[in-house]
Amino acid sequence: MGLEKRRPQQADPLAGAAADPSGLLDLLGVAAVLLEADGKIDMWSPQAEELFGYTGGEAVGQYAAPLLLHPEHQDAAVTLFAEVMRTGRRWAGAFPVRHKDGSTRMIEFRNVRLTDSLGDHYALGLAVDRVALRQMERKLALSNRLVSQAPIGLAVMDTELRYLAVNPALAAMHGVSEADHVGRGFREVLSDPAFEGAEALMRQVLETGTPVVEEQVVGRTAADPEQEHAWAVSVYRLEDHRGGVLGIANVVVDVTDRYRAARKADQAQRRLRMIADGSARIGTTLEVERTARELADVLVPGLADMVSVDLLDSVLQTGRTALGDGPALFRVVAVKTAYPTDAGRAMVPPGRLTTYHADHPASHCIRSRRPLLITHLSSGDHSRIAADSEAAALLARAGVHTDMAVPLIAREKVLGVMGLARARNPLPFDEDDLTLACELASSAALSIDNAVLHQHIRSAVETLQRSLLPQSPPRRPGLEVAVRYRPAQARDEVGGDWYDVIPLDGDRTALAVGDVMGSGIQAATAMGRLRTATATLADLDLDPARILTHLDKITRELDPYIATCVYAVYDPHRARLHVASAGHLPPALVRTGEQPRLLDLPTGTPLGVGGVPFESTTVELKPGDRLVLYTDGLVETRDDPIDERLQALLRLLAPPDQSVEETCDRLLRLLRHPADHDDVALLIACALPLAPS
Structure with a gap:
């Protein structure tokens, strides 16, 4: 039993040489008809059979005007045909055409004169059903208006995530013109690292075909590089009528207001949780140092990366605020950092007596009895919040970029000050953070004052007890x-x-x-x-x-x-x-x-x-x-x-x-x-x- 030889498969000679055809012509059903110089039909395309109802055998060799036109339109058509053949100018227009089934249809024509190698002239007529053409035109016009006037961002991208088209709304969101989008990749236009996840999402949609609806993306664009914005992004894959992947469509809705409102609500809930946590955790004893540590434990890491609580030494010694002409004398009672950092070495350790220069936030709070918020510290500003030049260098090396100082006041008496700073947390302190810090400071100050009062009373009673x-x-x-x-x-x-x-x-x-x-x-x-x-x-x-x-x-x-x-x-x-x-x-x-x-x-x-x-x-x-x-x-x-x-x-x-x-x-x-x-x-x-x- 011999093996049958198989004929090798013939390779497609055009494979790889021609691009995939568009389906638009197929959707319009464009018919092609070739006429001789005398108006006789020489060629008849399959689309012409569908459009006019006559087969090629029925049409080829017949004169076009009597076959396709009503008698009242034949003279005008012949005159136009003769003009095209004589001058070579193309003509476009619409004629009512008689279908084989007896119905009349308005057909859109495009006629051009062709000349062969012998110098003989022919007429090529391209015809489309006018109703279908008008429907397509209306759809395109509607699509163009929807895209250009839509308040949401719309984009079409190819399989390499290069922009093919964007609407004005999306261009405004990105801060890049429509023309500068076309041909550029997604990450070329949006370089913020926050958009890496969005890029991965788009590639996933290209690969799987599963659309993604309203995925929230937060980042910064050239339109507003100083502020974060939020968008609800929907992505779906685009395919032609044969299932070939053309790219993706991207629908972007700016939800920044909703995002900021949600973030404010989250911050409000976080503040309430911290205040409730502070009420439960601060002041559990009548010990000054422990109360200060409890305050620091509540603040770090929930509000700050590092905290120091300093009390006036006069308050600890006598229970009264005594501010002389010179710098105030503080005793550091609590220090805490959220993680090991050089900034920890810049902070005065607990138990140590210290003074601060006149521009230091602690000095400001003691004199003014008001908090101080520093939203941004540049490279030369750290000496303002540091005890000395060495501490300033450590704070700068640790990346401290924002600072807050809040006085501890109870019963109209200034007890001390708490200092807060951020380094690893990239967000600067804002007014909401200051409000929260002041609320916690007010509650803690009362507990600290009670502890100081108890300490002095207890010391007096103990002295009395021992004397007896x-x-x-x-x-x-x-x-x-x-x-x-x-x-x-x-x-x-x-x-x-x-x-x-x-x-x-x-x-x-x-x-x-x-x-x-x-x-x-x-x-x-x-x-x-x-x-x-x-x-x-x-x-x-x-x-x-x-x-x-x-x-x-x-x-x-x-x-x-x-x-x-x-x-x-x-x-x-x-x-x-x-x-x-x-x-x-x-x-x-x-x-x-x-x-x-x-x-x-x-x-x-x-x-x-x-x-x-x-x-x-x-x-x-x-x-x-x-x-x-x-x-x-x-x-x-x-x-x-x-x-x-x-x-x-x-x-x-x-x-x-x-x-x-x-x-x-x-x-x-x-x-x-x-x-x-x-x-x-x-x-x-x-x-x-x-x-x-």
């Missing part, structure tokens, strides 16, 4: 005593905890630890009165239970205060401790060779309640034994059960291999959290052998 406590415990026979007082942290006021070591006759010593419920100056004052009363009653040499009874009566006179207290008297000669409690946590006893334990005392009721008698208990306290008295701030927390915390205290007391001073420090370090909300009084007494008289 013994400065150092006296040395007593048979006892080694260590005491500690720790005030509550900055978020809370000083409380009413106290301790006392009171010498008594016969080498005896009274030990007391108490806690007035409440905080502030009133609690500290009540504590001072109770401590004074305790010392006075101790001189009466009363039993501890009787001492508490008298203190209860005094406390009731201090209404509405209530206090807890442990009062004990140690006799070193008998190694006896007499102790009574008024609603206080039980003391801990640490004895060599035994596990630390809490003394089992009648708890009693707090001082100020009244009506319940107190009881004294006697405990042996031999040399080497330790008694630990404390207030609830040492062991109580908001999250842990009190029993677990008391067990933790006992574990830390065993074994007693440290001095009483070291034990005090250890308990405070391991039991007390830096943010604890209560103050602490701690007293540890260790029994010692009596020295010989």
Whole structure:
């Protein structure tokens, strides 16, 4: 079985030599008729068969006038034909033509004389149905008017994205004339990098044929290079009647107003979110530095790339604004940058005292009590916002291009200033940004002023509290005593905890630890009165239970205060401790060779309640034994059960291999959290052998 030889395929001799034909002539159906000099039909095209109804066999050899024209028009047609043949001038016009089916149609003619190589003349007639031609003309005219008068941008581009035609609206949008568009590529006309995505979109439409409708594009054109504009762009592929790709059509609608309105709405929502965020996050404590850091955390990176918060040192020291004749003295309390940058090294670090030159934005704000907005910083302007020339160079290197300074004012008092700058964010600060910064500054300034006020009040109360406590415990026979007082942290006021070591006759010593419920100056004052009363009653040499009874009566006179207290008297000669409690946590006893334990005392009721008698208990306290008295701030927390915390205290007391001073420090370090909300009084007494008289 042999293989059949295949004839090689004949190549198209015109392939690659001729361009693809246009479909316009096909749409018009142009008929061609060749007439001899005497008017006889010599050639008849297929389009003529469709237009007139006669086949080539029926028409060729016939005289055209009798075949196609009504009798009343034949003479005029013959005269025109003779004129064309005689002079060689072309003629164009319309004649009513008789169709084979008997109907009459108005046909548009174009007649020209042709001469062959022998010098013989012929007439070439081109004919089109006038109705079809008028429809095409109306469509073209309508299309031209729609394109030229449309308020939206229209463009036709080839497969290489070169402009073939644009309308005036699009030329105005681009700031490039219609003539300068033609033949140029899309990215030649629109060079802004923002249009790279639009170019990729067009190539995708060319490749897939899937149209894209109202894709938003934002960029700058030569028509308005200083401002961003927005357009809704629709792109679809153009194909001929055979499906060949001709290019793309581009429909562009300017939606800048809508875009800017949407952006303003987004900015308004962002401002509201930042204000709400600031309300929730700024001022969570009564600590000045922390409040300033909270303000910086809200501003960066939402509004600025870098922020500094500076307060007047006079405000921090005295609570008052004191501006002398010289430059204002600031203390930097918070600095934050959105990312590592040289600008960070140009900013004065937190905690540092500094002054600024007279033209610095901070100096301007302090003097004028008004914010300062610098929308654009040129290369030589950075010295205006920098502390010195080196800082100016760092700011310029970091790309800082816009700056804002806003005073911190509360209760008509200037507290300081916050400075904001942008580098990586390309947008300059505007009036809306300034309004937002001022709103946040106003809210934060009130929180900072409250924190400053609290700091001064707390300092005064703490000073009062410490002045009411013994400065150092006296040395007593048979006892080694260590005491500690720790005030509550900055978020809370000083409380009413106290301790006392009171010498008594016969080498005896009274030990007391108490806690007035409440905080502030009133609690500290009540504590001072109770401590004074305790010392006075101790001189009466009363039993501890009787001492508490008298203190209860005094406390009731201090209404509405209530206090807890442990009062004990140690006799070193008998190694006896007499102790009574008024609603206080039980003391801990640490004895060599035994596990630390809490003394089992009648708890009693707090001082100020009244009506319940107190009881004294006697405990042996031999040399080497330790008694630990404390207030609830040492062991109580908001999250842990009190029993677990008391067990933790006992574990830390065993074994007693440290001095009483070291034990005090250890308990405070391991039991007390830096943010604890209560103050602490701690007293540890260790029994010692009596020295010989």
